[in-house]
Amino acid sequence: MNGISDTLRTSVIEYCSTIGTDPLLVQGAGGNVSWKEENTLWVKASGTWLAESAEKDIFVPVDLPHLRTAIETGDFSVTPRLRGESALRPSIETLLHALMPHRVVVHLHAIEILAHLVRVNCHTDFLSLLDPSIQWAMVDYHKPGPALASAVGTALTQNPNIEVIFLRNHGVVMGGANIAEVSQMLDRLTAALATVPVGLCNQPRPSLTESSHCDQYIPAEDANVQQLALNAELFNRLASQWALYPDHVVFLGAKAYAYTTWEAFGEEHNGKQELPELVFILGNGVFVKPSFNKAKSAQLRCYYDVLARQIPCLPAEGLTPAQIAELLNWDAEQYRMNLSK
Ligand SMILES: [Zn+2]
Incomplete structure (x- = not known):
């Protein structure tokens, strides 16, 4: 591995441990991050937590040309092929990362974004709330896996310059040349879409009352x-x-x-x-x-x-x-x- 790759891996791991501990950005094993290194797509393993990226090896190397060939033929059900041995499985959302042409791809269920994506009129809202310089697309809800990957593939074909894809009732996928670019984009999105949560009621801590259960x-x-x-x-x-x-x-x-x-x-x-x-x-x-x-x-x-x-x-x-x-x-x-x- 050369120096540039080492730096990229280090910056990804640092970023993952930071966002991984913010419940407004990452919840448990949700969300995934990847980076591309020549013919390898390094993607978060299924079931692992971004918050643990500094302590554990949570990324698995996947054969990128193999996935790209499958995508070109419209095969979104392709099973990612590991490069080398690993006991871990690549994320179920690996194809989203292979589809995005960017070096670094971050997919999150970030609260400030997700809170909008469950609303009927979110597309219209985003047109007025987001800076027009942001290249984005929105895809309807699809089950994570081949169906969602296919919808994202269509959006990218329609506009290859897309840097952000909003997934209705799900989350966001962002691509950039490096972590700094993606991090900056996430900050712009969360700032533009920030909402005020309802306040806490001043009620006593709940107690268990009489019940046989x-x-x-x-x-x-x-x-x-x-x-x-x-x-x-x-x-x-x-x-x-x-x-x-x-x-x-x-x-x-x-x-x-x-x-x-x-x-x-x-x-x-x-x-x-x-x-x-x-x-x-x-x-x-x-x-x-x-x-x-x-x-x-x-x-x-x-x-x-x-x-x-x-x-x-x-x-x-x-x-x-x-x-x-x-x-x-x-x-x-x-x-x-x-x-x-
Ligand atoms: Zn997701």
């Missing part, structure tokens, strides 16, 4: 997350605006278990062996089973951050039942979730 649950630790049950407006969104983007569904399931009282929860679950891992009780709190892991906690915080930035009275647009189902039957995502436990 309470011994299975503990209050979620994050005070912001508690707002999902304590703030009536956020609570009212849980039923119809739950499945807003893929990682949320994969980690937290297809529906919210939200109830007006513990009694109402009891009525639905009395006699059932399996109780939900995450429960919302209006005005009482958000409760989890002790098995609720840190990857799920990160996703739940992400959901609060997105919901708290929605416009009152304007519903966020979620995934359809068919889109939810195809996400939950996906082996590659199951693999990633298990790795993140």
